[in-house]
Amino acid sequence: MASSDPLVPSSRVSPRVSTTTTPDRGTRVASGRLRVAVPSVAERVADELRLQLAEGALPPGMRLTESTIAEDLGVSRNTVREAFVELASERLVVRHPNRGVFVASLEAGDIHDVYTVRRAIEVSALRAGGSPEDMAAVRAAVEEGKRAAAARDDEALGTANQHFHGAIVAMAGSPRLNSIMGQVLAEMRLFFHKATVDAQFYQHYLKDNETICLALESGELDRAADLLLAYLDRSEDNLNEVHGEAGTD
Amino acid sequence: MASSDPLVPSSRVSPRVSTTTTPDRGTRVASGRLRVAVPSVAERVADELRLQLAEGALPPGMRLTESTIAEDLGVSRNTVREAFVELASERLVVRHPNRGVFVASLEAGDIHDVYTVRRAIEVSALRAGGSPEDMAAVRAAVEEGKRAAAARDDEALGTANQHFHGAIVAMAGSPRLNSIMGQVLAEMRLFFHKATVDAQFYQHYLKDNETICLALESGELDRAADLLLAYLDRSEDNLNEVHGEAGTD
């Protein structure tokens, strides 16, 4: 869904005939100076592709042809190209020179690698602790997960889980760590659509998150870090099992 | 230096008149199948800019005009643009919409941020230990630093120091962590040209590296990690001092 929505407002039918058209994507703020960050077309293409990748509309391994995407989104091939460079730097797609761009697919080694990064940054952030607001965000993610579990909404449960781990990293207050974590989570999302894990899978995580959060709130940072580490190890094993089963298609 | 070398071999004088010219950048290997990764022009532009950034030829805050760079390197504007997207994703340049691309400059907050990332990934990698070969690489970097110090080569000393920390992260055997560390070190290189620190500055680091390496080699991973953490804290403080002095231009 949302696959063929044009990114440009739809006034681009015959681009050259209109001389000095009315401003298209100006969003001109008459009074203030603050421009609220109007994303460029290339960025919006990247955003759209990121969204479709996260939704599973573009499955891992799929080839992304430049001209097709350009037509579908109503932009030029060069703009798609810029978006591809960005997505490739985030490891969401892989560029094979002269062959094309493909949706990234996590192999067994990649899973371990991703979890190595997660262990590094999540444990580090947790061990350093955070402000009360930061911890409140972690707690909020735990409660969000509980609600999702009560509503038997697996999708929401997965989202809450990502919020939980995102909140842990956010405790460090580091834009760079947040950005790295965001990319890692995006990579995992890419993979998760292959295996819709059962509810018990997540239920287990839910309890772990609660325990970790409690340890954090009581100031037992080292214990919280150890718990998180164990959690990540188990999560990696779980994912590998799922991968071993689902990876034989 | 090496600022105006064209990236394309120089057969690009009149690009349209020649129909079916001889292969320009083919590097065709007659026998084998293995193509040794011929970098695209955009990648080479990014490489060249990265190099000039690391060398300090493009100082922080400097504006990089698309057409100028395109002319200097003998490539098209669109290609430069692709390179800019990549460099921006590495935080080596900053893009101001409709205003241009500027060489990134680390502010005080950025320094702390960079060190937060380093603490996370270096300590994590060190704590997990590594194979004998990995540790040998760490040791080699220490010796490299000693030689550079003996030769009073500050440049080489800085390089050896980066090798040391790179080798520590490489112990984790994680391509993603290596890539992150590479970017972080590139960011720091960008900054280091502002302050050519004195020899004693590095001498101190040299002893720390030796101590950390010894702890690692004797299997005292936790102690090595603690030492590294302390080292990074001190290094951050040092850098902030230097920044406070030199940043007043």
Added chain:
DNA sequence: ATCTTCAGATTGTTCAACAATCCTTCGATT
């Protein structure tokens, strides 16, 4: 002195062209 207007420069984006490369198909050879 402050505001507006205007021109110049640069970025953002598109388009069209072509070269280089890859993949496939189809013969030709052994």
Added chain:
DNA sequence: AATCGAAGGATTGTTGAACAATCTGAAGAT
């Protein structure tokens, strides 16, 4: 029949030109 190699088509890589949108800075008006 199997293998090899040569067209052919499709797609990527790269360029150059064009133009709209935006920013910058300077000249002019209030």
